[in-house]
Amino acid sequence: MDSTSDGNTNPAAAAIREEIARSGPISFARFMELALYHPDHGYYRYSPIGKRGDFFTSVSVGNLFGRMLAFYLERKLDSLNAPLQIIEAGANDGSLARDILDWFGAREVRYIIIEPISRLRDLQRKTLAGLNIQWFTSLDELSSFEGAFISNELLDAFPVQVFSWNRPQNQWQELGVNENLQWTPLRQSSTVNSAPSHFKELAPLEPYLPDGYRIELSPSAESFWHQAAAKLQRGLLLAIDYGDEHLWTPDRPRGTLRAYHNHKLVDNVLANPGQQDITASVNFARIRAVGEHAGLASDPLETQAKFLASFAGDYFKKELPQTRQFQTLTHPEHLGRAFKVLGQFRINS
Numbered sequence: 001m002d003s004t005s006d007g008n009t010n011p012a013a014a015a016i017r018e019e020i021a022r023s024g025p026i027s028f029a030r031f032m033e034l035a036l037y038h039p040d041h042g043y044y045r046y047s048p049i050g051k052r053g054d055f056f057t058s059v060s061v062g063n064l065f066g067r068m069l070a071f072y073l074e075r076k077l078d079s080l081n082a083p084l085q086i087i088e089a090g091a092n093d094g095s096l097a098r099d100i101l102d103w104f105g106a107r108e109v110r111y112i113i114i115e116p117i118s119r120l121r122d123l124q125r126k127t128l129a130g131l132n133i134q135w136f137t138s139l140d141e142l143s144s145f146e147g148a149f150i151s152n153e154l155l156d157a158f159p160v161q162v163f164s165w166n167r168p169q170n171q172w173q174e175l176g177v178n179e180n181l182q183w184t185p186l187r188q189s190s191t192v193n194s195a196p197s198h199f200k201e202l203a204p205l206e207p208y209l210p211d212g213y214r215i216e217l218s219p220s221a222e223s224f225w226h227q228a229a230a231k232l233q234r235g236l237l238l239a240i241d242y243g244d245e246h247l248w249t250p251d252r253p254r255g256t257l258r259a260y261h262n263h264k265l266v267d268n269v270l271a272n273p274g275q276q277d278i279t280a281s282v283n284f285a286r287i288r289a290v291g292e293h294a295g296l297a298s299d300p301l302e303t304q305a306k307f308l309a310s311f312a313g314d315y316f317k318k319e320l321p322q323t324r325q326f327q328t329l330t331h332p333e334h335l336g337r338a339f340k341v342l343g344q345f346r347i348n349s
Contacts (some may be wrong), residue, residue: 011041012274017179024174025184026176029159029220036157037117044157045119057153058304059239064100065324067090068308071315073100073148073236080347082235085147089139089228090154092120094127103129110147114139118257125278139227146234155282156241158221164259167211172199173265175214181270202248214255215248216280220291229294229344237291237344243282245301245311246341258279284342291344299343305336 016034036043058065077084084107091097091113101111112134115121121135136142151185162175164185176186202215228237247256259266261276266300284301292298302310308330330336 007231008226010272010274012038012043013272015041015182016181020177020179021065025178025186025290027164027174027176027186029218031177031270031273032159035278036159038056038274041274043277044087044117057092058329058339059099059152061119061335062322062325063102064322065329066096067103067319068095068312068315069150070100070103071318072311073150073238075311076268076343076345077148079337080235080345082146082148083110084108085145085235087142087147087149089147089149089151089224090157091124092114092153094124095258095332097100097124098127098131101128110134112136113144119260124283139224139231142231144198144231144233146232148238149228149232150238150240152240153288154241155218155221155225155239156243158218158224160216160257160280162255163215164215165206165211165213165278167209170206176280177270180228181273183270188204199275205248205250208250213250213253214257216255216257216283216287217285218280219310221282222286225287226290226294229296230348232296233349234346236311237296239284239287240256240283240304240339240341241282242279242340245283245285245288247281248283261337282340282342288344292315296344296346299345302341303337304341305332307341309335 012035015038016026016031019030019034034042038045073086074084084104086109088097088101088111094113095109097113101109111132113121113124114136114322115124116137121137124133124135163172164175166173174186175183178184203211225239255270257278257280259269259271259276259278261272266276287303288298308326312326328334
């Protein structure tokens with residue numbers, strides 16, 4: 001196993017070590033949860049976005065993304081005969097909601113934000129001051145709903161489990177983190193005989209996988225998406241994120257797990273917890289299956305470039321061109337290819 005160290009003392013690392021000292025090595029999903037979401041020391045308590053932060057988003061490019069998304073949502077909801085209600089999960093600083101509502105202008109739109117992090121709710125309230133917004137801290141607070149449920153760069157931030165293929169033992173082994181913040185096999189490993197169905201999907205590949213081949217699973221992201229799909233009575237679920245439908249391939253021997261700091265890719269995802277972003281690509285094949293299991297129909301998975309281009313002509317008939325922003329949002333070397341868009345919908349209540 002490759003090993004790492006955080007390299008310096010920081011509060012998040014101390015909190016993680018304290019938990020490991022009490023209960024032994026933890027899963028990577030738990031490490032990621034503490035590193036990103038610890039109520040006092042987690043990365044998302046303070047991380048900025050844009051030039052001053054660790055990553056750019058489509059929203060940080062400018063207001064075009066939100067305005068085009070509003071145009072799309074209005075047309076899509078009208079085609080589904082669904083009300084103009086938008087529920088955004090994980091709204092960051094509220095900029096996307098502001099840009100969407102700005103496009104709608106005086107039209108009546110019910111907008112709901114689901115945000116569990118109090119600091120971000122405070123930021124959102126400042127950004128959206130004077131606008132008619134309703135906040136919930138969790139999806140549990142919604143019973144059922146109609147309209148559009150959107151998540152932009154949310155699913156890739158859910159904690160993931162990491163599994164490694166042990167060729168000598170012919171089994172999958174879950175990797176955890178020890179007190180030195182190093183990778184370690186967990187005692188309760190998942191094998192081809194005891195693992196859930198997702199490992200059966202990998203069975204045809206196993207004879208060709210090298211020792212140490214890694215994959216990530218995100219049960220929490222899948223559970224969240226299933227919960228949203230089950231609550232949707234009529235309308236649309238829309239996820240925009242890094243990811244693909246074919247992640248488990250031999251050309252990804254180390255999986256998709258990665259970290260970012262100051263806009264630079266960091267090799268060591270276990271280093272400096274709480275001070276760098278950690279993410280894994282969304283497995284859209286599994287997210288799609290979760291929604292379809294809940295009875296939703298699916299649009300084809302598209303790149304952000306293809307998604308925006310599909311209605312850009314109609315949009316720019318009504319709006320002034322914003323060429324620079326559109327190029328950034330759709331260029332394959334910027335945001336156009338890396339981001340994918342999955343739409344799932346229910347027509348009849």
